[in-house]
Amino acid sequence: MHGFEPKIILFLCNWCSYEGADAAGRGGKEFPSRNLREIRVMCSGRVDPRFVLEAFRIGADGVLILGCAPGDCHYKTGNIEALKRIPLLERILQQNGIKNDRIRFDFVSAGDGEKFARVTGEMVKLLKRLGPFDHA
Amino acid sequence: MPQRIGVYICECGPNIKDAVDMDNLLEDAREHKDVVLVRSFGFLCSPDGKEFLKKDIQAHKLSRVVIAGCSPKENEQTFRDVLKNAGLNPFLLQIANIREQCAWVIQEKSDATEKAGELIRGAINRVRLHEPLEIKTIECCADVLVVGAGVAGISTALAVARKNRKVYLIEKEPCIGGRVAGHEDLYPDMVCASCLIESQLDAILHHNDIEVLTLTEMVEVRGYLGNFMVNVRQKARFVDMEACIGCGACFEVCPVTVPMPFMGGMAGRKAIYIPYSGALPNVALIDGENCLRFQGELCHFCLESCPFGAIRYEETERVRVLKVGAVVVATGFGSFDPQKDVRYGYGKAENIITSLEFEQLVNSNGPTEGKILLTNGRPPRNIAFVHCVGSRTEKFNDYCSGVCCLYTLKHAHQARLQLPEAGICQFHSDLCLPGKDAQRFYRKVLKEDGIEFFRMLRPDTIEIRKGTGSILITHTDTQGELERNEFDMVVLATAMESGVETEGIAGILDVKLGENGFFQEADAGLDPVSTVREGIFMAGCAQGPKDIPSSVAQGHAAAGRIMGKLAPGEPLALEPMVCEIDPEICSGCLVCISLCAFKAIALEDDEPEVSINQAMCRGCGVCAAACPSGAISAGHFSTGAIFSELRGLMG
Numbered sequence: 043m044h045g046f047e048p049k050i051i052l053f054l055c056n057w058c059s060y061e062g063a064d065a066a067g068r069g070g071k072e073f074p075s076r077n078l079r080e081i082r083v084m085c086s087g088r089v090d091p092r093f094v095l096e097a098f099r100i101g102a103d104g105v106l107i108l109g110c111a112p113g114d115c116h117y118k119t120g121n122i123e124a125l126k127r128i129p130l131l132e133r134i135l136q137q138n139g140i141k142n143d144r145i146r147f148d149f150v151s152a153g154d155g156e157k158f159a160r161v162t163g164e165m166v167k168l169l170k171r172l173g174p175f176d177h178a
Numbered sequence: 179m180p181q182r183i184g185v186y187i188c189e190c191g192p193n194i195k196d197a198v199d200m201d202n203l204l205e206d207a208r209e210h211k212d213v214v215l216v217r218s219f220g221f222l223c224s225p226d227g228k229e230f231l232k233k234d235i236q237a238h239k240l241s242r243v244v245i246a247g248c249s250p251k252e253n254e255q256t257f258r259d260v261l262k263n264a265g266l267n268p269f270l271l272q273i274a275n276i277r278e279q280c281a282w283v284i285q286e287k288s289d290a291t292e293k294a295g296e297l298i299r300g301a302i303n304r305v306r307l308h309e310p311l312e313i314k315t316i317e318c319c320a321d322v323l324v325v326g327a328g329v330a331g332i333s334t335a336l337a338v339a340r341k342n343r344k345v346y347l348i349e350k351e352p353c354i355g356g357r358v359a360g361h362e363d364l365y366p367d368m369v370c371a372s373c374l375i376e377s378q379l380d381a382i383l384h385h386n387d388i389e390v391l392t393l394t395e396m397v398e399v400r401g402y403l404g405n406f407m408v409n410v411r412q413k414a415r416f417v418d419m420e421a422c423i424g425c426g427a428c429f430e431v432c433p434v435t436v437p438m439p440f441m442g443g444m445a446g447r448k449a450i451y452i453p454y455s456g457a458l459p460n461v462a463l464i465d466g467e468n469c470l471r472f473q474g475e476l477c478h479f480c481l482e483s484c485p486f487g488a489i490r491y492e493e494t495e496r497v498r499v500l501k502v503g504a505v506v507v508a509t510g511f512g513s514f515d516p517q518k519d520v521r522y523g524y525g526k527a528e529n530i531i532t533s534l535e536f537e538q539l540v541n542s543n544g545p546t547e548g549k550i551l552l553t554n555g556r557p558p559r560n561i562a563f564v565h566c567v568g569s570r571t572e573k574f575n576d577y578c579s580g581v582c583c584l585y586t587l588k589h590a591h592q593a594r595l596q597l598p599e600a601g602i603c604q605f606h607s608d609l610c611l612p613g614k615d616a617q618r619f620y621r622k623v624l625k626e627d628g629i630e631f632f633r634m635l636r637p638d639t640i641e642i643r644k645g646t647g648s649i650l651i652t653h654t655d656t657q658g659e660l661e662r663n664e665f666d667m668v669v670l671a672t673a674m675e676s677g678v679e680t681e682g683i684a685g686i687l688d689v690k691l692g693e694n695g696f697f698q699e700a701d702a703g704l705d706p707v708s709t710v711r712e713g714i715f716m717a718g719c720a721q722g723p724k725d726i727p728s729s730v731a732q733g734h735a736a737a738g739r740i741m742g743k744l745a746p747g748e749p750l751a752l753e754p755m756v757c758e759i760d761p762e763i764c765s766g767c768l769v770c771i772s773l774c775a776f777k778a779i780a781l782e783d784d785e786p787e788v789s790i791n792q793a794m795c796r797g798c799g800v801c802a803a804a805c806p807s808g809a810i811s812a813g814h815f816s817t818g819a820i821f822s823e824l825r826g827l828m829g
Contacts, residue, residue: 061251070282070283075293079296079827079828080279087799088802090802100824101829119775123804
């Protein structure tokens with residue numbers, strides 16, 4: 043598995059996590075940006091489970107959904123709705139032979155570049171260990 | 179007709195140019211379907227850059243634009259404006275963030291180039307599916323409802339009222355002015371509180387564009403920014419507000435005296451009364467619970483004595499519907515109840531009072547006409563002022579109210595002026611003296627008033643109980659030693675808490691409360707007077723503990739936020755990125771209704787499918803993600819657009 047560089051699709055909410063990702067960039071944090079492909083959505087609650095399935099179908103090794111911290115959602119509860127969908131999504135992924143580790147939901151506040159760097163770093167490290175997702 | 183997509187890669191000086199292989203990116207972008215033009219530029223956000231972009235869009239008849247450069251959080255609006263100026267719908271733009279999320283964080287040029295290329299490809303894929311969005315406008319009402327006529331509410335009302343904009347100021351009490359109207363002097367300069375506020379109250383009562391509704395509470399709020407319908411309930415006053423001049427002839431003849439429990443029952447009032455001398459509006463009211471007429475007796479002394487025929491026994495509660503564009507919550511604060519902790523001895527011994535009771539005591543309109551007296555009518559020989567009662571402790575409130583140290587110093591100063599020989603002590607664990615005037619006031623009190631300070635180990639290392647003939651205070655000092663002192667009077671500086679009715683009000687308004695029970699801000703740092711519900715604002719202690727100037731400032735801030743959003747006679751621009759429902763596909767399962775945090779989705783009577791109110795929808799797309807039929811489309815973030823972007827990113 044030496045040299046494997048996973049590709050992760052990130053769904054970032056416009057108000058917090060996208061800002062968190064920008065903050066990590068502005069702050070010159072050390073994180074594996076080369077492995078990340080960011081998609082901006084207005085709210086983490088916008089992430090349709092089909093987006094996640096499609097990401098795996100076309101070659102992503104992992105998916106990260108990041109939303110505002112609890113209580114900070116620009117749309118009151120969209121982040122919590124997103125979080126509530128994860129267990130169901132995990133069951134669907136499992137049935138398709140996709141390990142739960144390949145998807146992660148977390149809260150990243152605007153300006154929290156530190157956490158963005160940590161979460162993405164952990165995810166890349168984990169996926170390097172798991173190896174490429176077998177799309178067959 | 180195929181799209182004509184223009185792709186612009188901003189060099190951002192050396193920021194992007196040096197981090198990626200520009201030639202490679204330019205060449206790669208040209209390969210994509212519908213891309214008719216690919217260019218790079220030094221600084222696209224510069225005046226030259228914007229002009230260049232505008233001319234290019236027009237000259238090449240571009241139908242879609244992709245800009246690869248800095249974060250959309252930085253310049254998306256800048257470039258949307260350029261599109262608009264070039265005659266293109268501003269939403270036909272997509273930005274690939276190849277600076278913050280690429281050039282600045284990837285060391286290897288080849289890696290950065292690979293990622294930038296994929297981000298650009300994702301953007302090209304996506305922009306092809308962008309729909310032009312129109313900013314719709316609706317008629318709106320610029321009138322304002324202010325809830326609570328304390329100092330925050332009146333400053334909001336005065337700031338926002340103007341010709342063509344009516345303000346309804348509702349207050350649950352019979353008079354306006356809130357807590358400040360009950361104060362004697364204010365720190366740091368001991369200005370007279372009533373002198374300060376009375377001119378404001380007069381201005382409110384005589385303002386052509388402000389309608390004051392006393393004895394009134396909110397019952398229901400429907401609608402959205404610009405179009406709220408608020409049901410309010412006004413209790414009966416039984417006195418005609420237009421006719422009564424507050425002469426007091428009725429009090430004298432009223433046979434019922436209602437005891438007002440204050441420090442052992444010093445005060446009382448009649449069943450027809452004005453809450454305190456100088457209360458505004460200066461109009462009497464009948465207390466229906468104690469008036470004999472409402473107990474079935476035929477008393478009519480007040481009716482007969484009134485020279486103006488103002489008595490209205492037949493008056494009933496009134497419900498009114500107010501149409502307003504915005505609501506401001508200025509419902510003030512409550513106080514920590516010291517009976518919750520036996521250590522404060524409140525209610526267990528006489529002459530242990532709260533700071534608010536001390537305010538009444540020193541108020542020249544109060545029950546003792548401003549004299550500091552014990553329940554036995556004698557002046558105290560010594561007084562202890564206890565800080566942080568119910569605050570800065572995990573057991574009750576972990577925050578600092580921020581004003582108690584200063585008003586406690588003020589109380590000590592007021593006590594010293596009346597009682598030159600008395601012992602005056604303060605029990606504190608820290609002193610919170612913020613702002614530009616507090617230290618000056620502290621030094622003055624320290625220098626002139628001869629006050630003794632006892633420092634406690636923690637805010638709650640104190641026990642107050644009945645002693646022999648006086649009150650015994652035992653506290654643990656900073657060395658951990660127990661110390662005992664006796665006092666005639668103890669004043670407890672209780673924590674400012676959210677008002678007892680806050681939860682109910684939050685429910686009516688459908689807004690959130692924070693962990694400490696106060697109304698939660700949309701953004702505590704940048705939007706501190708907005709609640710999370712658009713069009714509902716807040717001011718004063720409803721948002722958190724604060725002093726009078728800060729409450730006034732928040733009142734003005736809320737007024738400013740409203741004036742920036744609602745102008746009389748001008749339509750309101752709606753959020754263009756909203757969700758839409760396809761009635762052909764909607765199965766009417768109603769999943770979306772329970773998910774919408776803004777109550778924007780409803781099932782209309784007799785309709786098989788739901789509809790989305792375009793004025794209430796904020797475009798988060800939670801419903802679109804959950805709709806099992808795929809009937810909901812999130813504006814600018816359609817499922818198709820995101821799928822396309824995804825495919826572009828994955829190469």
